[in-house]
Amino acid sequence: MLELKKGEDILATVGGIEDIDQARELFSRTIDADNQQKLAAIKNEEALVKIANAIAMCKPDNVFVNTGSAADVQWIKEYSLSKGEEKKLAKEGHTIHFDLPQDQARLVKQTFYIVNENEKMSSLAKTVPRKEAKEYVQQFMPGIMTGKTLIVGFYSRGPVGANAAIPAIEISSSGYVLHSAELLYRNCFSDFDAEVERCGLFFTNLHSEGDNTSEDVPNARIFMDRSWLTTFATFCTYAGNTLLLKKGNHRFSVDYATYYKVEEQLAEHMFITGLTGPGGRKTFFAGAAPSGCGKTTTAMVGSDFIGDDLAQFWIDEQGILRAINPEKGIFGIVEDVNREGDPHLMDCLRGEGTEVIWSNVLIKDGVPYWVGNGETSPESGVNFQGEWFKGKTDEAGNPVPMSHKNSRCTLVASAIANHATELSEDPKGVPVKVITYSGRDSDTMPPVWVARNSDNGVAIGASIVSKATATEVGATGVNRQPWANAPFIPGALADYMKAQFTFFNSTRFSDGNRPIIAGLNYFLTHENRGGEGSGLLGEKRDVKVWLGWLELYAHGDVEGIETPIGIVPKYDDLAKLFATINKEYPKALYDMQFAIYVDKIIARIDLQTEAYSKEADIPSTLFEVYDGQKKELLGLKEKFGPVVQIDNLA
Structure with missing residues (x-):
């Protein structure tokens, strides 16, 4: 049986913020007036203490609260561009994000569930004892956002008010991660408190890419604390590892349904x-x-x-x-996406009017290309590992494809012609x-x-x-x-x-x-x-x-x-x-x-x-x-x- 709130809350222990009074005092010192005013709309004290502990631990230079307003979302896009996490492409609303060569997919060997003693786990699950996870967090996460801005957003995993929807907080120093969150999830800033009251819980996700260097990737970890419904991700940017609203919170949802919502x-x-x-x-x-x-x-x-x-x-x-x-929205693999098999998606990717974040495809003159697109592709360009040309090989002599097999496109699903947006x-x-x-x-x-x-x-x-x-x-x-x-x-x-x-x-x-x-x-x-x-x-x-x-x-x-x-x-x-x-x-x-x-x-x-x-x-x-x-x-x-x-x- 999964027991919620069992064992030491690592985020609270390392952050050191114990109650709402300490949280508000920290906010007064670390958040500017505009963002304090925005955060004041959130009344749930448990959520506020979580955010305070993230700030206390990660020590960002600034804090930005994303309410989901057009102005806030635009700020996030510009922040991502200014950091070089994304670059504009030729088509309006299209950007490219490159992950590090070592961070092109889920880091399965560096992804762990934080467990308490004697918990029954899937034999297919990789686990780390709570004490060991805390030691990692204590070593690598204090100060990890120094020189950066901590961005916090409030989202619903499902239409607000739906029986099985669960609210979640996404905290990251990455503009790309929060930009992706805005395309993939429903911002529920104005409904967050009511949604937490309706379903009785929320998820918390904390990520920082650190200095985002290849040398850091071996130290990357993705932790899911299933007892405290909190995720930690470090030293990586691939969305499957960092946008933990997605697979990290899916894991929590599986747990919750398995142990607390049987037959429901x-x-x-x-x-x-x-x-x-x-x-x-x-x-x-x-x-x-x-x-x-x-x-x-x-x-x-x-x-x-x-x-x-x-x-x-x-x-x-x-x-x-x-x-x-x-x-x-969709965070879809683009390899072999073409007119014959995926005409509706291709209309979005090659047509006008759809906002798209591309990742790890080939870029030539501001245009993305990928393996299996059914089009004439260029002989050279830039991809996730730098300059690329047809016939290029890696250190082992293997051909380097123009796009990674796990190259992705991120866009809102409502842009796709056969999307049933009203029903969705x-x-x-x-x-x-x-x-x-x-x-x-x-x-x-x-x-x-x-x-x-x-x-x-x-x-x-x-x-x-x-x-x-x-x-x-x-x-x-x-x-x-x-x-x-x-x-x-x-x-x-x-x-x-x-x-x-x-x-x-x-x-x-x-x-x-x-x-x-x-x-x-x-x-x-x-x-x-x-x-x-x-x-x-x-x-x-x-x-x-x-x-x-x-x-x-x-x-x-x-x-x-x-x-x-x-x-x-x-x-x-x-x-x-x-x-x-x-x-x-x-x-x-x-x-x-x-x-x-x-x-x-x-x-x-x-x-x-x-x-x-x-x-x-x-x-x-x-x-x-x-x-x-x-x-x-x-x-x-x-x-x-x-x-x-x-x-x-x-």
């Missing part, structure tokens, strides 16, 4: 999007996929895009699953009918399948596998990626899994409103399905077909074929959907994609069974699902052989 809420690493079905009906999907596995592409396919990364869920009083996006900002959330899970699987699972029931659905989420991606520094190989949320699950996996089984089996769902749960896989290759060559069996535009079939299935408009792993589509139904995107769908391709490769699936089940058997207290339901599927698969193999054609099951 979930916090997931999922897109949210709506698809328009027959008669104009809107059906909303939420789906998990590790980075590089098509999550943003899937979200953008929808006619009513809500979000591409995070989702907060609850079951409303009518028994309907509801979801909000805690973010209002509605605190009631959107009703979710379909949950999907997908990984990067070249040889085992079909493109789409539906779980027979909620228990089997939870097992699909628990069984995601994927290759390591460029979002994680130091990660390699093929990894298990439970729910695509495992890097963000602080507590024991068993506790998280129990919360999943409890939530999706809840009797709170009203008739017809329990979501269907499905698996997606876009990465089957010809060579692994009896064909020739290493190319994919599908392409980006096929995603609309797989989602389209799920939309029809969720409403009972089509039926499927029962298999041991779940329900798969019938050929005729898919052929009709492919026709709507002006594409032929040969029966031979369907047979390749949906054949049941028994031995491969059993090997996958055995892999997961072995891994979860090493975890304490995993619910027996998971192993019962695996055992049931394996038994049925072996029965199919005995009857039809190791590769079962789908027609044999129709």
